[in-house]
Amino acid sequence: MNGSTDALAGERRARLAVAMSGEGIDVLVVAGNAWRSDYLRFVAGVTVVEGQAFALIEREKPARLIIESAAEAARFRVEQPGLAVSWEPSPIEATENAIHALGAKRIALAPFAAVPYRLAMGPLGSGIARATATLDRLMLRKSPAEIRAFRRAAALADEGYAVFREAARVGRPEYALVADVEAFFRSRGCPENFQILGAGGKEVHGMHPPTERRLTPGDLVTTELTPCVDGYYAQICRTLVLGQPSEAQKRAFTVYNEALERGIAAVRTGATAGDVARAQNEVFRRHGLADYVTSEYTRVRGHGLGLYVDGRPALLEDVDLVLEPDMTLIVHPNTYHPEVGYFVHGDSVRVTSEGCEVLTRTPRELFSVPIA
Amino acid sequence: MRRGLISWSREEVPALVLERRVARLQNRMRDVGLGAMLVYTSFARPSAVAWLTHFVPYWNEALLVIFPTETPVLLAAFSKRVHDWIRSVSHLGEVRSAPDLGRAAAAFLKERSPEPARIGVMELDALPWSVAEAMAKPGSGAELVDATGVFASVRQPADESEVLLARRAAEIAARALDAVPATARRTSEVLSALDASARLDGAEEVLTAQIRRRSPPGRALRRRAVGRVQGRLGARDALFFQERSAAILGAGGEMVRRNGFASGREKRFCRPRSPAPAGQARLLDRRDLHRKSAAFHLRGGPADAATGATRRRSRVPVPATQPG
Numbered sequence: 001m002n003g004s005t006d007a008l009a010g011e012r013r014a015r016l017a018v019a020m021s022g023e024g025i026d027v028l029v030v031a032g033n034a035w036r037s038d039y040l041r042f043v044a045g046v047t048v049v050e051g052q053a054f055a056l057i058e059r060e061k062p063a064r065l066i067i068e069s070a071a072e073a074a075r076f077r078v079e080q081p082g083l084a085v086s087w088e089p090s091p092i093e094a095t096e097n098a099i100h101a102l103g104a105k106r107i108a109l110a111p112f113a114a115v116p117y118r119l120a121m122g123p124l125g126s127g128i129a130r131a132t133a134t135l136d137r138l139m140l141r142k143s144p145a146e147i148r149a150f151r152r153a154a155a156l157a158d159e160g161y162a163v164f165r166e167a168a169r170v171g172r173p174e175y176a177l178v179a180d181v182e183a184f185f186r187s188r189g190c191p192e193n194f195q196i197l198g199a200g201g202k203e204v205h206g207m208h209p210p211t212e213r214r215l216t217p218g219d220l221v222t223t224e225l226t227p228c229v230d231g232y233y234a235q236i237c238r239t240l241v242l243g244q245p246s247e248a249q250k251r252a253f254t255v256y257n258e259a260l261e262r263g264i265a266a267v268r269t270g271a272t273a274g275d276v277a278r279a280q281n282e283v284f285r286r287h288g289l290a291d292y293v294t295s296e297y298t299r300v301r302g303h304g305l306g307l308y309v310d311g312r313p314a315l316l317e318d319v320d321l322v323l324e325p326d327m328t329l330i331v332h333p334n335t336y337h338p339e340v341g342y343f344v345h346g347d348s349v350r351v352t353s354e355g356c357e358v359l360t361r362t363p364r365e366l367f368s369v370p371i372a
Numbered sequence: 373m374r375r376g377l378i379s380w381s382r383e384e385v386p387a388l389v390l391e392r393r394v395a396r397l398q399n400r401m402r403d404v405g406l407g408a409m410l411v412y413t414s415f416a417r418p419s420a421v422a423w424l425t426h427f428v429p430y431w432n433e434a435l436l437v438i439f440p441t442e443t444p445v446l447l448a449a450f451s452k453r454v455h456d457w458i459r460s461v462s463h464l465g466e467v468r469s470a471p472d473l474g475r476a477a478a479a480f481l482k483e484r485s486p487e488p489a490r491i492g493v494m495e496l497d498a499l500p501w502s503v504a505e506a507m508a509k510p511g512s513g514a515e516l517v518d519a520t521g522v523f524a525s526v527r528q529p530a531d532e533s534e535v536l537l538a539r540r541a542a543e544i545a546a547r548a549l550d551a552v553p554a555t556a557r558r559t560s561e562v563l564s565a566l567d568a569s570a571r572l573d574g575a576e577e578v579l580t581a582q583i584r585r586r587s588p589p590g591r592a593l594r595r596r597a598v599g600r601v602q603g604r605l606g607a608r609d610a611l612f613f614q615e616r617s618a619a620i621l622g623a624g625g626e627m628v629r630r631n632g633f634a635s636g637r638e639k640r641f642c643r644p645r646s647p648a649p650a651g652q653a654r655l656l657d658r659r660d661l662h663r664k665s666a667a668f669h670l671r672g673g674p675a676d677a678a679t680g681a682t683r684r685r686s687r688v689p690v691p692a693t694q695p696g
Contacts, residue, residue: 035416035433049579052498092497109501117504118497175377179571182375182578187564194431195375206453209378209430212574299451309431 004145005230009045011143016043017059019134026105028057028131029095029119036114038307039135041231044083046076047192052116054095066091066098092118099124110135139306140313142326146232147350150305150328153234154348154359156190156227161236161362168221168369170242174199174210177223185227194226194233194309204341205297207334217243217371222344224332226309233309235330236360237346240367248339253366256345259283259333260364263301263315267331267349267356273313273321277301280333281317289337298335305330305348327351374415374430376576380461384540385426385533390463393424394444396526401519402440407489408481409519411436412499420494420523423534427462428576435470435477435503439484447480449473474506482513492519544573 020028031054032040037047044055044063051068064084067073073087088094096119099107108131109115119125142150160181167180178195185193196207199221207222215221219242226235239256241249259280266279280301281293292298304311305328313321315331332346345364349356401409413421414433421436422428425444434448443465448458455467470476481491491507493499496518507514530538551569556562563580570578 033414033416035414035431112502113500115501116497117499117501117508120501121504121508173377175574176572178375179568182571183564183568186567187560189560193375196430205456206451208454208457209375212377212379295452297453299453 004148005045007145008143008149008230011145012042012045012138015138015143016057019138020057020059023108023131023134024106025108025129025131025134026058027099027102027107028055029099029107029109029115029128030055030057030135031109031111031114031116031119033114036111036308038139038231038311039111039114039132041307042135042139045080046083047231048072052091054091056095056098064098066094092116095119096122096124099128108134136312139311140304140327141324142306142328142350146306147326147328149230149232150234150348150350151359153227153229153232154236155361156185156188156229157225157234157236157348158360158362159188160185160193160225160227161223161238164223164225165240165367165369168215168240168242170215170217170371173212173214175212177221178210181225190227190229192228192233194235195223197221197223198342198344200341202339202341205336206342207344215242218246220249220341220343221369222334222342224334224344224346226305231307233305233307234328234348234359235305235309235332235346236348236362237330237332237334237344238362238367239343239345240369242369243371245366245368246340249366252337252340252343253345255283255287255289255337256333256343257364260331260345260347263331263333264347264349264356264358267323267329267351269323269325269351269353271323273315273319273323274317276323276329276331277315277317277319280315280331284333284335292335292337301333302329302331302346304328323351325351325353329356374428374577376571376578377574378428378430378461378576379574380426380463384537387463389531389533390424390426392531393526394438397424397438397523398440400522400526401438401492404492404519404522405490406440406492406517406519406522407485408440409438409492409494409522410477410499411438411494411523412503417495417498420527423527425462425464427458427464433473433500433503435473437477437480437484445480447473447476472506474503477503478506478509478512478514481507485513488513488515490515490517492517492522494523495520541575544570544575547573548575548578 028043030039030043031052032048033052034049040053040055041047043057044065046053046065050072053065053067053072056064056066062082062084064086065076066086066088067076068088068091070087073085076083076085086094106129107127108129109120110131112130112132163181163184164177167177174197177197181195182193197210198204198207199213199215199219201218201220204220207224220239221242222239224235224237226233239253245253262283263276263280266276284290284293300314300316302315304313313319315329328348328350330346330348332344334344334346337343347358347360349358397409411420411424412433412435413427413429415429415431418428421434425436425446427446432449434446434450437445437447445466445468446458446464447468447470448455449470450458452469455469458467468476468480491514493516496516506512508516548566548569552562552565556565566580567578
């Protein structure tokens, strides 16, 4: 581990120990896989790429990791020398045995999204507490080291979007744009990025993985890209036009930009996630676009960021989670516009006691890419 | 998350091929008396549903519901706006919105099978708690049974479409390796070149494995770390990059042969130590690299049974120690 990774792991482990003590948890069993590695990353500093993994965390003791992939086990032994790593071809059974061997200790399981059926609902399940909410609380507010990682990810997101703008040229297929961005991120040592996009006009209702469609003049090209640094994701959403924007595209941009500004202005300690969503949605309602802030056309008005690309809280009007300092979010009023198609615009922010700090710095413009 | 080209070429994988695979499974389901079968898919476990329907989730999760006589139904935790895209890249009957996958599945099964039925679940033990809980509740009307063996019994052998896809993956990987500049001095440069080439060539995803040596060149390799090994992933996922000694090259080649493809390519290059500049490529350049090689690890080939194959295979590739 390098210095910043060490600091991250140390901070997380200290907070975890306090939480476990407060909840009376003797052993925390955390499951993960390539889809949900965020909780494992928090408690044990590992990001799983293949197979299942289980961390057993006891207060004041080195963490144990049971992992399905021999290759992954070898990697973690080198990357995390403080972990007791064991490769088990049947990791669920091995974890069940390990839990059984713990005896009468108070054991808790997490997360709900990754713990397998056999552990949660099998013979041992009735005696095991649930700890997902405890970890969720810990993961909401970021420590100084976590904020530093998030800040670096946000800076990389800005750079990635500059590469995307260069890549977006008439005649290129959508997947070539992502190829350029991914190559850039790898060149900067960024191992992971979540990115989807959309290109076209009114027929485009959302973003998706890149297709073979080739860009044409007049296309609106949307993307959200989400690079990961030391496990922490930051995101940026922007829209560009191939050629000169039409009047309708300019008008649409004005609405989304105002919504983003209002949303960001609503982010402050003590406000709720719903307040931030409402501030954005009110702009659309005022412009006669109320239908387009419903679930028919959009999913969320932003969400938490951190060790997972789509974390808590979801920014929706009915979410009453209260914002606290050092939560990290993306605010994005992304939705369909009836005159121009799907449109995205969003920035990563850190909640502060006064308001928020915007960490992505790409100008809030409707970018125009010359056709020639 | 998966962000390469996800598309469905009907020439590469005709609908009829997918229908035959589903029919094989349905025949087996009838033999063992299953009222329905559930196959879970996510970014981490996509291969079984991909084999049956060509659907690969770029993120999020879904459950494929197969009844003994109908076209499979996908319960998808994705936004409804993505359903058109899902239909465009996969061969499915109905696609249903299921933000709460477990509850939606329980309700759907009750709606379609009012009488209590035996529901087979592939890899039941591993089904996420969040999905299983609602279905396993008393009164849900379903008796969940493990059907991993049912699926495994129809998964092999690979058909021609699958072999052709895997061959194409190998070709993509071969060109990616050729694209690595001989002057590359850092892992990040190698990975960048691999990613760019493979993705521009239409790779669905690029996963690389690196084996890092801790000992100086010319001395015994005491320990290695492997990262980004792909197992249960899509057929065009093709890349397996390894930093390893010449002796281990054989292991890489063997792995390719085990998967039934002779088109693996290897590339080796030597260079002096070159510590990464501060702040640059730090995540991947924690250790200097000296000799590198690459081999391709293909999913979707005859050795991929989608159940247990990864575990068996994971014992094979690399011996505990090799001369450096």
